[in-house]
Amino acid sequence: MIGQIVERQSPLYLIFSCDVAKVIAGIDDFVCDSVGKVASALPSMSRSDHSLVWNGLQFSLCLAELPELAVNAQPILCSSMPTANSNVFSLNFADHVTGGNRLPEIAQAFLKFAALLVKQLGPDRVIWTPGNLLVDPGYFAEAVNDYAEGGAFPVLATIQLIWSPEKDGLHTEGLEWFSGQEVHCDVVKGSEQIWLRRIVRLVHDIATNGPLTTDETVADLDGHQQVLLTLKDEARVVHARIGSEMDISSTGSF
Incomplete structure (x- = not known):
């Protein structure tokens, strides 16, 4: 690895x-x-x-x-x-x-x-x-x-942001040095720039505040959706998915 x-x-x-x-x-x-x-x-x-x-x-x-x-x-x-x-x-x-x-x-x-x-x-x-x-x-x-x-x-000077070949995922390379974690984000519809802004925001929060220690739900950029953050791979990966507040409150996941 x-x-x-x-x-x-x-x-x-x-x-x-x-x-x-x-x-x-x-x-x-x-x-x-x-x-x-x-x-x-x-x-x-x-x-x-x-x-x-x-x-x-x-x-x-x-x-x-x-x-x-x-x-x-x-x-x-x-x-x-x-x-x-x-x-x-x-x-x-x-x-x-x-x-x-x-x-x-x-x-x-x-x-x-x-x-x-x-x-x-x-x-x-x-x-x-x-x-x-x-x-x-x-x-x-x-x-x-x-x-x-x-x-x-x-x-942009420290973390590489990498798209999956199908453009249905976006992940970091290098955040691990700062936090012991990388971010993997599921991507659905929307502009690439918006998705890049989303992952940059998550990187900023983790790099400046320390690693995520428990699953969390945070507000999304547009205010109408939320981001479900789930720890994977023994907390070495923060998996991010976007959904409506109703989706999260009713199921706790997507």
């Missing part, structure tokens, strides 16, 4: 066309320019590997190879993968913070620190592996900063 693969690798990769020495100099400048807000945790064993502390959290920033899945990454507001001569750095939590991404506050802190790095270092592309997305760096940083200031969760 893709979730098992993602858990063994860093969530974020920064891709550079410049040489490694320039990237490392940029990391040094990033620490110096932060005026104490970012610190090196320990002397690095290698100039290309860094342990950085920000807001009490420790991160690992290391020279790396692209994950195999990146070959098929979905481009978001950018062209395809840069050349094979690119240099790549991975960003992850330090080992003792592993699993903290399932807490909304810690996950948001990771995204905020990633956006700071992206803005400072200026990579050509970023890869967000939980959703297998190849993202324009400027868009990634802007979407994360908007979220940090109280805006919407950066769904």
Whole structure:
């Protein structure tokens, strides 16, 4: 399963066309320019590997190879993968913070620190592996900063939204990193944009409030229908179906 693969690798990769020495100099400048807000945790064993502390959290920033899945990454507001001569750095939590991404506050802190790095270092592309997305760096940083200031969760920069071949279903890829859950939504009549808005809304609620812990019924976008959310696969999947209030109240399901 893709979730098992993602858990063994860093969530974020920064891709550079410049040489490694320039990237490392940029990391040094990033620490110096932060005026104490970012610190090196320990002397690095290698100039290309860094342990950085920000807001009490420790991160690992290391020279790396692209994950195999990146070959098929979905481009978001950018062209395809840069050349094979690119240099790549991975960003992850330090080992003792592993699993903290399932807490909304810690996950948001990771995204905020990633956006700071992206803005400072200026990579050509970023890869967000939980959703297998190849993202324009400027868009990634802007979407994360908007979220940090109280805006919407950066769904398009972190979560891949995938239609079934028959267009009768829509599901997420990458929400699991934030919550341990993915959303699967049954699709009936209506415009694709409305259905995308529905699933984006569900993603925002789960990513910012934490995983769903029990079956729930919530209001739909149009106000005349409701969304029945049912936990499946040992709570790893949130199954969403849309129906009228009468349908739900009379049967408890569809």
